[in-house]
Amino acid sequence: MPIFIVVYIIFFLINYLLKQTSIIEDNLRDITIKKLEKDLLYANLKLAYERVEAMTALKERNRIARDIHDTVGHTLTTVLIQLEASKRLINKDTDTALEKLGLAQSQVRKGLNNIRNSVRVLESGNDILDFYSEIHSIIKETEKHSEVVIKSQIDENISFEKSQEKVILSAFLEGLTNGMKHGKSSAFLLKIYEKNENIFFSLEDNGIGSDIITPGFGLRAMRDRILELNGNIHVSSKANEGFGLYISFPKYMDVKEVNYE
Template sequence: MTVNDYMPIIIPGVLMQVSMQAMYIRHCWYNDNLDQKKKWIYIFFIALFNLPAAAIYLFATRKHIDQRQSIEGIDSQFVEGIFLCLVMAYEVLSLRVVTDRIEDGYFTLMVLLLGISFTLLILNRILFNKMKPLFHSTMPIIQTVMVVFIHFLGNNINTLLIVLVVIASIINNYWLKKSKVYIIFGFVLLLVDSGIKIGIAKQPVDVDRLIGSIYVNLLVYVLFVAAFYTLKKQMITNNILENTLEDLKIQSDKLEEMSRIAERNRITGEIHDSVGHLLTTAAIAIEAGTMIMNKDPEKANQKFELAKKQVRDSLTQIRSSIKAIRDENIEDFDGQLNELADAVTKSTGLKMNIIIEEGILILPIHQKVLIDAIKECITNSLKHGEATELDLLIQSYKNSYQMTISDNGVGGEAFVLGTGLTNMKNRIESLGGQCHFEGKQLEGFTISILLPMGRRE
């Protein structure tokens, strides 16, 4: 045998080696995720050791690749790294085959088929994304037929391993669902190969030993392919889980940020509802005291003292809101309302008529919401409605609390909800309640609130 006899496998092997070496050196040079020092190190080892160093480079730098840009959950660099390992395995096995069959009559044909199969193996990966659909479907079939025929000619463990390498490269390149077809096709071809061998076996051949060898080959094929297929499936599952966990972390961060914003809004609403009401009544008391200061200084001082008390209460409410105390246990609901009504009447002159259904039990969280709503309604009646009287009705209705607040202010059909009423409405709806507003020109303003009762334990 001369060197020319090995050319069909040497030429494509050398060309592919050099081309892939240049390709991965270029890939490394333009990799923005590596600093200049690491680039030179990887380039040096790829130039020196070729495919093994290129495979290590791909595996080592895959952590910089965005997994969401991968195909079927596995990033392209990892797929290429496995492909390079399979290419190296094919080269080693091909050399074993040609050296073992050096005196065989099929040697020239074997070398030619190995060279063509090797070329198809490389091209199927390099041109994978550029091939037309027809070539996508037919290329694995051609590869499988060719390597099974090589196994038929060689009929040893090395040729069987070449079949396994090619099938593994097909699984590595193609989607799992599609690769199942080629796996079954390869198994059927091996069965046909085995049947032909049994049929053409000469009588002196130990048929039982031949059949045993065929069974072992088929078993090795099934076990290897099943292991490689399962490994890829497990990697896809792991990457999906990693991406899911990353998504959950992102969502958790967003929810945490939303919670912080909601808490800030809640505290803002608390300050607006409580402090806004108290400061409004204090401002009205100061204005009233200023107007009567010359006529009745004693009564004016009473107004100023009341305003000072309201300001102090405002400071208390601010401290309470900053501490984020949300659900105070307001058990004496009637007493709270009466105290609020007396304070409002004394400071502003607004008369409040309160009617509460006897025996109604309101949960503490609902008491807080209703009292804040009443304060907001009082503030709006004084500030915008110029009301002098306000009616408040609280009763039960179909397992809900129903509260109606009406004033005798200027009213108006066209109105815009301000910060206070909007916060009040959002707070009520967050507890599953409803809030409706109605205003008529010169007939006052009415707010209707409906809250589910819940259960008191």
């Protein structure tokens, strides 16, 4: 009987361990699948952002090409009208004919200047992407490819430097990605506004938050770029109260401050 009991206990423990191993394997498989799904989601988001950027650039280039076409067409039409008028008047009213030729010459110069400006934009690639259009595209694509809601309060009358726009776009993407991936956030609030001679960007989420903030590589790199532009970065978070990212650029003051709470 004692031997039987010992054997029974051994088999019971083996069976228990096998069940626990199976449960652990199932959990690991589920975690792996979820991680792969999340990685795929973020990869799809990045790809979507790149597609939006490329499509926006292509759309803007096509718009500039149409502008060039319209400028040439309008200029040539106006010049032809002036030339025809001067031909009719050359033997009747020389002064008026010369005035028409002068107007035609002026139109040609104006048209050439417009074309040169458009070509410069195409060659340099500057001003191809509109900052606020890209912000809205990111919001649209993120909501489309993930189960989050992004509310926004944006003053589109604010003008940023190109370097500031790049930092803000990078911060926006970093905040969204971290909020979804680490904070389990389902909702975000984006604000871009002006107050007290400063321009502000803020992104808040409803994620799990944390009482301790350990800046990673992305946040440290963001901080360095903002400091180079004389800006200010502030992050705030508490357990179960989400995460907030706040960036400001002074219009006139030289501010270099980093604050973590």
